[in-house]
Amino acid sequence: MQTAVTMPFVVPCAPALPRATWTSYGLTTPLVLPLAARCRAALTVLVAVLAAGGLYKFAADGPGRPLPYTGLMPFHTVAELSSPPERIAGALVTAVAVPVSTGLDSIDLREPLSSLFVFAAAGSP
Structure with missing residues (x-):
């Protein structure tokens, strides 16, 4: 999972985006580690992963956002x-x-709406 989350660090990014740093890469780890406990504390893990995504967004100047798979799983x-x-x-x-x-x-509203659609699909039986 860590590899999937960090694709923006592996694939070359557009010249306008900031370069990958060890800090921004390190902040992707809290997106993945809580997943080990998701069956025992699903809601807590969901909140932790969403909070870690927010932390990454506000604390790191990395190459875009990590892929959102870690939020979909919990x-x-x-x-x-x-x-x-x-x-x-x-x-x-x-x-x-x-x-x-x-x-x-x-x-643009397309990204938030499409993200909500993907989450809704992940939450349906």
Whole structure:
């Protein structure tokens, strides 16, 4: 999973994007490590991964955002294994975090809406 998350660091980026740094690469690790506990604490892992994505967005000047797969996995796990109140909490947290995170990159609504669509698909049975 770490390899998938860090594709922006492996594939050459556009000249206008910042170059990869060890700090920005290191901040992708908190996106992956919590996934080991997602079956035992799905909602906690979802919140941790979304928070780590926000930390990356605001603290690192890396080459774009890491790929969002780490958020999809715990979101699906919450939908599959959690109680209805936890599912609602996970959906609300995601419904706020995803548009804010993707909306900071662009004023175009297509990216936040397509991201929400992908998360909705990951959360459906």
